[in-house]
Amino acid sequence: MKVGDRMPELRRVIELPTLVRYAGASGDFNPLHYDPEFARKAGFDSVIGHGALAMGLVSEAVSDWVGDSRQMRSLELRFKNPYRLGDELTVSGEVVGEADGCFEVSLSCVNQENVEIIGGATATVAPSERSEDG
Amino acid sequence: MATETQTRPLDLETLAKLDFPIVTYEVSREKIREYAEAIGDRNPLHNDPVAARAAGARDVIAPPTFAAVFTTRPFRIALLDREWVARSTIDPARILHAEQRFEFRRPVHPGDRLLIQAIVDEVLPKERMVLLKIATRVDDEEGERVLDAITTLALRK
Numbered sequence: 001m002k003v004g005d006r007m008p009e010l011r012r013v014i015e016l017p018t019l020v021r022y023a024g025a026s027g028d029f030n031p032l033h034y035d036p037e038f039a040r041k042a043g044f045d046s047v048i049g050h051g052a053l054a055m056g057l058v059s060e061a062v063s064d065w066v067g068d069s070r071q072m073r074s075l076e077l078r079f080k081n082p083y084r085l086g087d088e089l090t091v092s093g094e095v096v097g098e099a100d101g102c103f104e105v106s107l108s109c110v111n112q113e114n115v116e117i118i119g120g121a122t123a124t125v126a127p128s129e130r131s132e133d134g
Numbered sequence: 135m136a137t138e139t140q141t142r143p144l145d146l147e148t149l150a151k152l153d154f155p156i157v158t159y160e161v162s163r164e165k166i167r168e169y170a171e172a173i174g175d176r177n178p179l180h181n182d183p184v185a186a187r188a189a190g191a192r193d194v195i196a197p198p199t200f201a202a203v204f205t206t207r208p209f210r211i212a213l214l215d216r217e218w219v220a221r222s223t224i225d226p227a228r229i230l231h232a233e234q235r236f237e238f239r240r241p242v243h244p245g246d247r248l249l250i251q252a253i254v255d256e257v258l259p260k261e262r263m264v265l266l267k268i269a270t271r272v273d274d275e276e277g278e279r280v281l282d283a284i285t286t287l288a289l290r291k
Contacts, residue, residue, distance in 0.1 A: 012174060025165075025172035026203050027210065032227075042227045043290075051231040052202040056173035059199040061227060068189065069241075072198045076235035127248075 030130035048082035060090040077121035154208035163244040196242040206254040235284035
């Protein structure tokens with residue numbers, strides 16, 4: 001890994017079962033994510049996806065690339081825009097820096113219309129070696 | 135969950151003093167598997183103890199963002215308490231997740247009994263919303279830090 005390296009893109013289409021499954025797995029049963037009527041009352045045209053699910057995809061793309069999720073030391077990001085059913089999310093990233101023995105990877109997640117779903121995202125990733133583990 | 139519009143407007147001083155229950159969370163292998171499946175992560179480190187051990191771990195490893203499952207618990211549990219919600223001036227239907235930061239100190243494994251403590255770090259009024267920054271620390275049973283999280287919620291006016 002070196003500054004300028006780009007990671008392979010991760011793509012995922014979001015359907016209602018994706019959100020229902022995520023709700024069950026995460027315990028986030030906010031009806032905004034599965035009840036269109038509720039979502040309309042909250043000011044959206046239909047249900048929107050969990051921000052934390054898109055965040056999971058961003059993290060997964062990094063882990064897939066480096067091979068071991070234990071190498072990720074920090075992750076920070078902003079949820080810029082909601083995503084909707086049928087959206088195809090694409091996660092991409094690039095190594096932009098190196099500090100304290102870790103690589104800084106700048107990340108983004110956009111939908112098929114290039115609307116930024118997650119932005120201002122950075123992960124710090126330790127180089128590949130067996131992590132200490134308890 | 136409340137669907138009616140809150141009559142009481144967001145109160146900044148009340149938000150700054152919000153308290154959250156201290157939560158314990160016991161990590162299970164099946165919950166890690168469910169989470170990994172839900173985000174579509176097929177890395178065997180998350181669902182195959184043999185593969186995880188071969189990689190030097192004592193058991194399967196939770197994907198880093200599994201942290202979202204337990205760091206949100208104090209706030210989520212508070213939202214189930216009608217009195218807490220009424221006191222908070224927050225309308226649960228108008229909360230959005232705006233920003234997230236995690237500092238991972240060590241991997242999370244099945245059997246970990248995590249102590250999750252959340253406090254309000256900052257309240258930032260904006261034109262159309264109030265940003266509520268919640269700082270969450272997660273320790274294990276031995277008192278070792280597992281991770282730190284800052285969760286920023288947008289409370290829409």
